[in-house]
Amino acid sequence: MSSAAAPDESPEAEAARQLGICNACRYCEGYCAVFPAMTRRLEFAPADVHYLANLCHNCGACLHACQYAPPHAFAVNVPQTMARVRRDTWARFAWPRALAAAYAHNGAVLGIALAAALAGFLALAAGRHGALWGAPATGSFYAVFPHGLMVALFGPVFGFALLALGVGVVRFWQEAAGGPVRAAAAGEAAGHALALTYLGGGHGEGCHETDEGWSLWRRRLHHLAFYGFALCFAATSVATVYHYGFGWVAPYGWTSLPKVLGTAGGVALVAGSAGLWWLRVRRHPGHAVAEHRSMDLGFVALLLLTGASGLLLALARTTAAMPLLLCLHLGSVMAFFLTMPYGKFAHGVYRAAALLKWAVERRQPSRLRLGGDA
Amino acid sequence: MLDVVVVGGGNAALCAALTAREAGASVLLLEAAPREWRGGNSSHTRNLRCMHDAPQDVLTDAYPEEEFWLDLRAVTGGRTDEALARLAIRESARCRDWMRWHGVRFQPSLSGTLHLSRTNAFFMGGGKALVNAYYRSAEALGVAVRYDVAVDAVECAGDRFAAVRAGAERITARACVLACGGFESNRDWLRQAWGRNARGEWPADAFAIRGTRFNQGTVLRALIDAGADAIGDPTQAHMVAIDARAPLYDGGICTRVDCVSLGVVVNREGERFHDEGEDFWPKRYAIWGRLVALQPGQVAHSVIDAKAVGRFMPPVFPGARADTLEALAGQLGVPCAPFLDTVRAFNAACRPGAFDHAVLDDCATEGLVPPKTHWARPIDTPPFFGYTLKPGVTFTYLGLRVDDRAAVHFGGRPSANLFAAGEIMAGNVLGQGYTAGVGMTIGTVFGRIAGASAAAAARQHG
Numbered sequence: 049m050s051s052a053a054a055p056d057e058s059p060e061a062e063a064a065r066q067l068g069i070c071n072a073c074r075y076c077e078g079y080c081a082v083f084p085a086m087t088r089r090l091e092f093a094p095a096d097v098h099y100l101a102n103l104c105h106n107c108g109a110c111l112h113a114c115q116y117a118p119p120h121a122f123a124v125n126v127p128q129t130m131a132r133v134r135r136d137t138w139a140r141f142a143w144p145r146a147l148a149a150a151y152a153h154n155g156a157v158l159g160i161a162l163a164a165a166l167a168g169f170l171a172l173a174a175g176r177h178g179a180l181w182g183a184p185a186t187g188s189f190y191a192v193f194p195h196g197l198m199v200a201l202f203g204p205v206f207g208f209a210l211l212a213l214g215v216g217v218v219r220f221w222q223e224a225a226g227g228p229v230r231a232a233a234a235g236e237a238a239g240h241a242l243a244l245t246y247l248g249g250g251h252g253e254g255c256h257e258t259d260e261g262w263s264l265w266r267r268r269l270h271h272l273a274f275y276g277f278a279l280c281f282a283a284t285s286v287a288t289v290y291h292y293g294f295g296w297v298a299p300y301g302w303t304s305l306p307k308v309l310g311t312a313g314g315v316a317l318v319a320g321s322a323g324l325w326w327l328r329v330r331r332h333p334g335h336a337v338a339e340h341r342s343m344d345l346g347f348v349a350l351l352l353l354t355g356a357s358g359l360l361l362a363l364a365r366t367t368a369a370m371p372l373l374l375c376l377h378l379g380s381v382m383a384f385f386l387t388m389p390y391g392k393f394a395h396g397v398y399r400a401a402a403l404l405k406w407a408v409e410r411r412q413p414s415r416l417r418l419g420g421d422a
Numbered sequence: 423m424l425d426v427v428v429v430g431g432g433n434a435a436l437c438a439a440l441t442a443r444e445a446g447a448s449v450l451l452l453e454a455a456p457r458e459w460r461g462g463n464s465s466h467t468r469n470l471r472c473m474h475d476a477p478q479d480v481l482t483d484a485y486p487e488e489e490f491w492l493d494l495r496a497v498t499g500g501r502t503d504e505a506l507a508r509l510a511i512r513e514s515a516r517c518r519d520w521m522r523w524h525g526v527r528f529q530p531s532l533s534g535t536l537h538l539s540r541t542n543a544f545f546m547g548g549g550k551a552l553v554n555a556y557y558r559s560a561e562a563l564g565v566a567v568r569y570d571v572a573v574d575a576v577e578c579a580g581d582r583f584a585a586v587r588a589g590a591e592r593i594t595a596r597a598c599v600l601a602c603g604g605f606e607s608n609r610d611w612l613r614q615a616w617g618r619n620a621r622g623e624w625p626a627d628a629f630a631i632r633g634t635r636f637n638q639g640t641v642l643r644a645l646i647d648a649g650a651d652a653i654g655d656p657t658q659a660h661m662v663a664i665d666a667r668a669p670l671y672d673g674g675i676c677t678r679v680d681c682v683s684l685g686v687v688v689n690r691e692g693e694r695f696h697d698e699g700e701d702f703w704p705k706r707y708a709i710w711g712r713l714v715a716l717q718p719g720q721v722a723h724s725v726i727d728a729k730a731v732g733r734f735m736p737p738v739f740p741g742a743r744a745d746t747l748e749a750l751a752g753q754l755g756v757p758c759a760p761f762l763d764t765v766r767a768f769n770a771a772c773r774p775g776a777f778d779h780a781v782l783d784d785c786a787t788e789g790l791v792p793p794k795t796h797w798a799r800p801i802d803t804p805p806f807f808g809y810t811l812k813p814g815v816t817f818t819y820l821g822l823r824v825d826d827r828a829a830v831h832f833g834g835r836p837s838a839n840l841f842a843a844g845e846i847m848a849g850n851v852l853g854q855g856y857t858a859g860v861g862m863t864i865g866t867v868f869g870r871i872a873g874a875s876a877a878a879a880a881r882q883h884g
Contacts, residue, residue, distance in 0.1 A: 072676035072738040075468055075548030078529035087533045090736050112554060113547030115465050115674050119458055122669075250546055251527045260554040416732045 059132040063101060064092035066124045069116055076110040080246040081406045082126070083110070088414050098140075099224040101133035102395075102402035105246040107255030107266075108335040117334075131337045138394040141223075143215035150390035155342025158350060161386045166379035169193075173375050180372050187366045188299055192374055195291065195298075205385045212389035217397050226405045233407035240407075241400045244270055258330055266327055273320025273351060274396075279313025280358065299365060311362060317355030321348045347392035353380040424448055425880035426873070427586055427595035429573045429641060430602035431455060432462030433549070433862060434844025436556035437869025438599040438876065439565045440524055445877035449565045450595070452588065454572035454602065455636045461553035462603050463633035463817055463845065463861075466674040468532070468549060469542040470866060471859035473515040480528045483540045487511050490541075493857055501853020509826055510851055510860075513867040518543060521866070525555030534735045537704055542859040549862075573602065574640050576840075578648055581832040583840035596880035597839040599872045600830070601865075604818035604845040605639020606659060607631050607671065612815070615656035621718060625813075628720035630664060632814045635671040642821065642846055651823040651831040654849030660856045661711025664814035665739050666721060679809045680734040682710060683797050684779070685726035686768050687811070689717040692751070692761030694768065699786070699796035703734075708856040715813040722811045723754045725765070727803040733779055741807040750806045769800035817861065821849035828872035839879040841872035 067086055070076065077083040082104050089096055106127045116122035135151055142148040150157045173180055177192050184191035240246065247255045247267040254264035287306040290296040300307050325348045328336070336344070357377035364373055387393070426442040428435045431453025439451045453460050473490050474481050490511045494502060518528070527546040531539040538544075545552045560567060575587040576598070585594040605611045612626035619625055646652050668677035683703045687710075689695055696713050700706055714722045744750040747765055751758040768790060775785035777799055787794045822830050822842045829836035844865040851864055 068736070069676055069738055071736045072678075073548075073674070074532045074534065074735075075545075075551075075675075077532050078527075078544075078546040084533070090732060109547060109551075113551035115548065115550050115672070116676070120672060250529065253527075260558060 059129060059136055060094045060097045063097045063126075063129045063133050066126060066129055067092045067097070067100070069122055069124055070110075070126065073116070075115070076113060076126075078250040079109040079113075080105060080107065080250065081240075081403070081410075082130070085406055085409065088409065088416065090416065095223045095225070097133055098137040098220065099402055099405055101130040101137060102220070102398040103406055104130035104134070105244070105255070105399070106131055106335060107247050107249060108332060109249050109256060111332075111334055112256055112260045125334060127335045128337055131335075131340060134395070134398070135337075135340060135343070137220065138216070138398060141216040141219045142390060143212050143219075147212075147390050150387070151343070154340075154391055155346050157390060158342075158346040158383065158387055162350065162353075162380060162383040165382035165386065166375065169375040169379045169382070172197075173371050177371055180375065182368045183366055183370050187370075189365075189370075189374055190298070192371050193378070198378070202382070202385065205382065209385050209388040213394065213397050216389065216394070217401050220398055221401055221405070224402075224405050226401070227408050227412075229404060229408055230411075233411060234404060237400065237404040237407040240403050241396075256332060256335065257327055258332055265323070269320045269323035269327065271320070272316045273324055273348075276313045276316025276318075276320050276355065277351065279309050280317060280355070281313075283307070283310030283313060307362070310358065314355045314359040314362070317351060318359065321351040321355060324348050325352065343392050350380060350384050350387070354384055424450055424593070424595040426450070426597050426599065426876040427452065427593055428599045428601060428873075428876075429576075429586060430462065430600065430844065430846075431460050431567075431569070432601065432603065432844060432865070433464035433467070433552065433556070434865035434869035434872070435462075435599070435601035436464075436553065436560060437866050438601055438841075438843050438873035439560055440556065440563065441870045441873030442599070442877040442880075443560070443563045443565050443873075445874060447597075447877040447880050450593065451560065451565055451567045452571040452573055452586070452593070453567065453569050454638075455569065455634065457569045459634065459636065460557065460569060461550060461634075462637060464553050464865070465548075465550040466633050466672070467545070467552075467859075467862050468675065469538065469544040469859040470518075470521075470862040471514065471541055471857065472518065472543050472863070473511050475515075478518075480530050480543050481540065485541045487515075490514075493541075494851070494860065497855035497857045498851075498853050499855060501855075503850050506824070506826065507851045509871075510864050510867045513870070514863045517866050517870065520870070521552075524559040526552050527555075535704070537702065538858055572636075572638075572640070575644055576600070576641060576648070578832075578837075578840065581835055581837040581840070583837060596883055597876035598841070599828075599869075599876050600641055600645070600822070600840070600842045600846055601844040601869060601872065602641050602846060603634070603637035603639075604659070604821065604848075605637065605642055605656075606633070606815045606818045607635045607637040608639045611639055611643075611656075612818075615820075616715075623718075623720070625715050625720050628812055629661075629715070630668045630673055630677075630812060630814045631671045632662065632664065632668075632673050632677070632816045633671070637817070637845070639818075645822055645830065649832050651834065652820065653823040653847075654819040654821055654853060656818065656820040658819040658849070658852075658854045659711075660708055660816035660819075660852075660861070661715065662707055662814045662816060663710035663714045663722065663724075663811040665737060666810040666812040667739050668812070668814060673814065676738040677814065678707065678735075679724055679737050679811060680707075681726045681730055681737070681807075681809065682707075682724050684730035684734060685724060685801060686765065686794070687722050687724050688756060688761060688764055689722050690719045690756065692756040692758075692764055694764055694792060695722075697792050697795055699794045699798055701782070701796075704858065710811070711813040711815070714811050720813055723756060724809045724811060725750065725754075725801060726807050727801045728805055729799060729803050731807070737809060739809075741809045743805050743807050745804045745806070747801070747806055750808050754808045754810060765801050768794070768798075769802060772798045772800050817845045817848070819849040819852050819854070821845070821847045823847075824850055824868070826871070827875045828868050829875065839876070839883060841875050841879075843868040843872040 425447035771787035771790035
């Protein structure tokens with residue numbers, strides 16, 4: 049492996065080549081965790097590259113600061129190369145393996161999943177309710193789809209998604225040889241994941257979007273989308289407790305806890321995902337990978353559709369549009385769950401695992417004793 | 423009419439442009455490179471040597487004026503202008519808040535550079551991040567920036583600046599700052615300066631240029647031809663021994679080879695020629711370029727054994743690797759018998775000691791010429807590694823004489839409206855030698871002085 053040789057075909061080998069250059073330079077050490085983790089290594093085997101790629105947040109700082117970035121012949125572009133490797137690791141660890149191909153054709157996969165889920169709910173609604181237009185007398189979703197039916201549909205799909213993601217990330221952890229985890233490391237990793245520390249550029253001023261300027265917008269919008277999603281999830285969880293624990297059956301009033309959480313979450317999710325779409329299409333072409341566009345935008349679009357259809361449904365619950373909107377919302381939620389382990393959603397799970405690995409690793413003494421640290 | 427034209431687009435030029443603009447001048451900055459190569463050698467830098475009397479954010483302890491001055495006097499062998507050197511040192515204590523104001527961020531010293539944590543403030547992301555921040559600030563403040571404008575002539579009426587010319591274009595201004603680097607990228611000039619040695623070789627033909635290809639020295643030559651006072655020796659430069667596979671230009675920091683002090687260095691004939699363990703490598707790396715340039719073929723080979731692996735900054739190119747010294751000699755292309763004799767003699771001369779790369783330890787050779795005075799351990803544990811070295815020029819020291827206002831001189835008289843900053847005048851402070859980060863100190867301090875002087879000159883002569 050020659051670090052300064054021509055760019056390699058395989059993303060892993062190309063990442064290893066570039067990291068060989070970075071490790072001899074190290075100017076970017078202050079930006080994020082990738083470079084301090086790099087300096088604990090002299091060689092970059094595929095397992096190291098998979099780990100470092102998932103630790104990379106694609107903030108772009110190291111590209112704009114790089115003296116070896118194109119048009120330099122060394123052609124170092126860590127964010128873009130790491131993005132390539134990252135997607136390949138999710139496919140590599142996908143379970144069942146046959147579904148790994150979903151990553152290579154992600155736009156089509158998301159489209160088919162959404163179409164199939166929509167068609168399924170539309171057919172069910174038409175079959176059960178007799179019509180897709182017209183408000184049920186009770187104004188209850190359960191008049192269209194009984195609670196038990198929804199649980200029977202979503203429960204197994206969500207459970208499978210968690211299982212598939214879990215199997216993948218455990219395999220990733222095993223390959224990375226993460227080692228035993230103590231509470232301090234877990235807490236630190238969770239803190240960095242929840243705060244998106246490494247979208248701060250090391251100085252807290254943000255990451256790059258279109259040029260050399262720093263911006264906090266990606267961090268803010270990601271927070272909106274993530275915490276909005278979390279609030280929606282919390283709304284569903286609270287409603288589940290109401291339903292089974294107290295026998296309080298939906299619909300709930302606007303001031304009820306599930307409704308407040310769901311509305312706030314829906315608004316945040318819509319704003320966050322719309323904003324992330326806006327940032328993604330404007331991103332500097334050097335950061336992102338052109339072939340990942342459909343995966344990245346498809347995921348954000350599905351989030352946006354889920355949030356927007358949920359809000360519309362809440363507003364139009366008593367109108368004739370309710371059954372149709374319910375199908376749209378449930379179809380998008382179902383498509384989201386179905387594709388969770390086979391699309392961009394995986395980034396959060398693998399990123400968290402990589403952050404945990406770093407939190408564990410940096411507490412261990414380095415095996416290297418470079419003379420310059422004397 | 424434009425107040426100030428700045429020729430150049432690196433750190434010194436940007437500091438001058440920003441300072442002149444802050445003083446109210448209209449400023450045009452002319453960068454010879456296209457935008458993607460802007461910033462000259464500054465894009466390859468990483469820190470600024472700073473005087474400070476107490477710990478400051480990323481700087482530990484204290485680095486008082488007197489210590490900085492003694493360090494500078496020592497590395498230059500006294501070939502420095504004390505008044506200008508002390509000016510640069512004192513101002514280095516005052517420039518970082520201004521740099522931060524313009525978007526430069528600092529970070530603790532990088533791994534492998536803890537020895538610099540007291541003396542040098544590291545730019546977060548390195549010099550290209552600094553250059554990016556300055557360009558953004560310049561745009562925000564209304565400095566006009568043009569790329570791809572290579573100034574090839576400077577018109578003066580006596581010692582007064584009148585205009586610059588770039589091809590057919592003539593740009594007039596009330597004052598001018600020249601901050602367009604040394605002549606290190608000009609291979610013909612280097613060849614002529616170094617001449618032909620007793621072996622009939624043209625040593626400079628073997629040099630790589632560690633930085634930008636745009637420092638052709640056109641403006642420096644034009645000014646010297648026009649009667650500006652020059653300072654410095656054209657063969658003096660910041661010169662590092664770098665990996666022989668480094669590219670012709672812009673190899674930057676990563677082509678350095680940091681294992682010299684851990685092994686032996688032999689020349690093309692397989693013979694040692696200098697004490698590899700003279701001092702800590704960061705204090706010695708900038709003399710090895712010159713040492714290698716004086717060897718036959720301008721080439722040398724750093725040889726280590728397995729004991730050194732993991733103890734030095736990883737080099738960008740993998741070394742030659744062999745299980746026997748004979749095989750290594752073959753790979754490096756050095757004659758086997760003399761090479762083996764050299765290593766055997768070295769190994770036999772190593773006195774037992776407590777090896778510690780973190781201190782000037784007691785592992786030294788005895789009765790060997792040249793000696794290795796620290797970290798001498800027999801080269802006896804396979805696998806063996808070899809890195810072929812060649813001289814890498816960072817920047818040249820021949821420049822324009824200036825005073826404490828950064829004014830260019832003609833026949834001993836300062837020009838009223840022509841100023842210089844950065845590499846083009848670094849020779850006033852650096853007659854020879856180098857100490858890490860002082861180039862950026864000179865560029866930043868004299869850039870700001872030149873910018874302020876130019877703005878004042880424009881006001882006076884408006």
